[in-house]
Amino acid sequence: MxxxxxxxxxxxxxxxxxxxxxxxxxxEAIITGEIGGMAAGAPVVRMDSTEKLAAPDAAAMAVDPAAASAQFADxxxxxxxxxxxxxxxxxxxxxxxxxxxxxxxxxxxxxxxxxxxxxxxQPRTPFEDSRAQPxxxxxxxxxxxxxxxxxxxxxxxxxxxxxxxxxxxxxxxxxxxxxxxxxxxxxxxxxxxxxxxxxxxxxxxxxxxxxxxxxxxxxxxxxxxxxxxxxxxxxxxxxxxxxxxxxxxxxxxxxxxxxVDTWQPLLVLKQSLAALLNGLQGLVNWVIYILIAVLPLVLLVVVPAWLLVRRWRRNRTAAAK
Known part of the structure; x- marks a missing residue:
């Protein structure tokens, strides 16, 4: 049980x-016995199709301002x-x-x-290293x-x-x-x-x-x-x-x-030395590049051309005699 x-x-x-x-x-309508605004015990009046509905009461349709204000306040x-x-x-x-x-x-x-x-x-200074943060x-x-x-x-x-x-x-x-x-x-x-x-x-x-x-x-x-x-x-x-x-x-x-940028002479000195070393490094790199890559090509072209010109001049001189 x-x-x-x-x-x-x-x-x-x-x-x-x-x-x-x-x-x-x-x-609440079921609890209080009201359905659709009508009391549960109220009689239901049936109407013919020929009957007309009465005009609504203006007083019943009017909205109470005090009630509306109270509802808004809540x-x-x-x-x-x-x-x-x-x-x-x-x-x-x-x-x-x-x-x-x-x-x-x-x-x-x-x-x-x-x-x-x-x-x-801010833009970099002329002596500032390009790899440094701006x-x-x-x-x-x-x-x-x-x-x-x-x-x-x-x-x-x-x-x-x-x-x-x-x-x-x-x-x-x-x-x-x-x-x-x-x-x-x-x-x-x-x-x-x-x-x-x-x-x-x-x-x-x-x-x-x-x-x-x-x-x-x-x-x-x-x-x-x-x-x-x-x-x-x-x-x-x-x-x-x-x-x-x-x-x-x-x-x-x-x-x-x-x-206002603060004056930092030591930082400028370091940046200048870095720029000088970068310039010397680039110069040495160019010299090495010319000696290793450019000079052999020049010799291969210039030396044979010079020998051919010298031989041609000798032959011309011998023919003239």
Whole structure:
């Protein structure tokens, strides 16, 4: 008998888990006895095809502004703002932005200060070795900051951030309605909690160890899902309560470093010696090349030609006599 109860309970739990997985809400219309806005016990009036429908009541069709405002106020919306500021000192402005986040009841999620690499390397000097790496100028310092502030104080915090800047280079705001996702999670949570309660009742009536272990395994699975859903709901609630603001801090033209190369006489001396040795090495290479590769070819062509010309001149002289 207890085994049949277990099988029946598993069927109930499987149905509850299926509802939770689909994310559907419990059918309030069936629970309250209403279907399609009509009471279950209300009589159904049949109409002839010749009868005409009465005109709808204007008062019934009117939308209550207070109800619409209340419905809009209950929605969960997350806001993500981004702003790019030009400041004198990015590092100091980053500290001030962190203080603004704390002032408005928020906190800093991440912050970073870094040096932007130069776009192009500097040209080599005339005495610089071609195999050496080209010299580069030091880049400018930039910073970025990500903070969260209460959603109702986001506008004031953004305005305070603008006051830190010499110029506002760009600004953007995006929002996402998460009401439906939050409602689905709530429905799944209620179904899983009901299944957990049912399993606890079954465990109390279990008579054998096998039955207890079977119910316990189901409880572990459901409780894992409960913790996951509760964490997701908490994250959505916090995201809606605390807006995210990303701040990019760029240095002004006056704050950028002046690119002045330092004088390094020892480096110039080394580069000059390297250039001299490279020149002597090239000269010696040319001499060796001429002696080994060019001179034998010249001798093979010039010496026979010279001998032929000399013999021809001797024959001409002998014939003239």
């Amino acid at each position: 207890f085994a049949s109860v277990i099988r029946h309970s598993r069927g109930v739990i499987s149905a509850a888990l299926l509802l939770a997985a689909c994310g559907g809400r419990p059918s 929605r969960l919306v997350t806001y993500n703002a981004s702003i790019t500021l030009v400041v004198d000192d990015p590092a100091a402005s980053m500290q001030k932005a962190a203080a603004i986040a704390a002032e408005f009841g928020g906190f800093v999620v991440s912050s970073n200060i870094y040096q932007v690499p130069p776009d192009m390397p 010299s580069k100028v030091s880049g400018v310092m930039q910073a970025n900051l990500t903070m969260r502030v209460p959603a109702e104080r986001r506008v004031q915090a953004t305005e305070r951030l603008r006051q830190l800047a010499l110029d506002v280079r760009g600004e953007s705001l995006s929002g996402q309605d998460i009401t439906q996702e939050f409602s689905d999670l709530s429905a799944r949570l209620r179904n899983l909690e009901a299944a957990e309660t049912r399993l606890m009742a079954i465990m109390e009536g279990a008579a054998t160890t096998i039955d207890v272990l079977a119910v316990y395994r189901e409880l572990v699975t459901i409780r894992e899902q409960l913790e996951i859903i509760r964490g997701q709901k908490q994250y959505l609630e916090q995201s809606a309560k605390m807006s995210l603001i990303s701040v990019e801090l760029l240095p002004s033209a006056g704050a950028q470093p002046v690119d």
